[in-house]
Amino acid sequence: MKKLEPTARQLKSERDRLSSLGLPSLGFCDRDLRTAAALTWRINALKKLKRAVIPGHVYQRPEILLGVADFVGDSYKLAKLCAQTQAKTIVFGGVRFMAETAKILNPEKTVLLPASGAGCSLSESITAADVRALKARHPGAPVATYINTSAEVKAASDVIVTSANAEKILKRLFAKHPQVIFIPDELMGKNLAQSLGKSLETELIIWRGTCIVHDKFDPFAIALYRKRYPGVKILAHAECSPSLVALVDFVGGTGGMMEYVEKTEAPYYMLVTECGLGELARVRFPDKKFVFMCRLCPYMKLVDLPSILRVLEKPEPSDAIEVPADVAAKAKGALQRMFELAEDTAPL
Ligand code: SF4
CATH class of the missing domain: 3.40.50.10800 (NadA-like)
Incomplete structure (x- = not known):
């Protein structure tokens, strides 16, 4: 397939689009935006050409969620939306069990996982x-x-x-x-x-x-954060330990955590979960303040823009998810x- 090349003008407008979506607030400098734009432009062009969609789990990298994902959400929302998609190919921004779920719900579609090692300890x-x-x-x-x-x-x-x-x-x-x-x-x-x-x-x-992400959060740090940030609302994922869950204001899934932030007013919020959710929350709610106690999921972060581009350009048989x-x-x-x-x- 002929390689898609953006013109200098298209590249600039893609860079401006990424900037307007809030990536600079997450630390993306001009050079990062230019590098990301060269990839997101190609990915978005190839998606159209190949009638592909990219579901993005909230723990994915922000340049994926903001730059190329067609829908973003927790496992439940992604499973529901994957069941309804009309696309020919699903390139899953997430880990293997999520891509398998998409394949189970869409046996006739091609489902590609950009990073074969994107598993899950659970x-x-x-x-x-x-x-x-x-x-x-x-x-x-x-x-x-x-x-x-x-x-x-x-x-x-x-x-x-x-x-x-x-x-x-x-x-x-x-x-x-x-x-x-x-x-x-x-x-x-x-x-x-x-x-x-x-x-x-x-x-x-x-x-x-x-x-391996949620079982490591330390409940002893909660009291410290409450003292340092008076009025902070602390939200923990349900995969955290009961001793930590007992000390927080809200416990649930990532969708519920986002809804809680949206519907409440507090001087600070702390999201005790994978770091991707906090980044997304900072972009979605720019007027709210976030305090971080988060960890990176090494499986989720294996998927990046170059690996998504690779599977769209030239998928290997091992990228395709198959379920008997x-x-x-x-x-x-x-x-x-x-x-x-x-x-x-x-x-x-
Ligand atoms: S954060 Fe990573 S290891 Fe933990 S449940 Fe999600 S995919 Fe699995």
């Missing part, structure tokens, strides 16, 4: 054989599985949940079942047991997976169940 903590063994140990208990899992694990599950809807879906499951299995995030499982008033190991059975048809069909059933239970469109 997803890698459990296999389908582990799920089958848990089911055998707890017969009759439905398996509610966090979306951060492989296609095979989803296929072995009864319903998928995200941090935005886990509590609601588990409540509905407990209305009919004395025991529920929640996998694989141990810390989120403990938080859910606490908020639902369920005992661990007898009512809520959990697994020992953790997110029988696995995809079962996993799709569990995802469909999530959409129905989260949106109250189905009885249990």
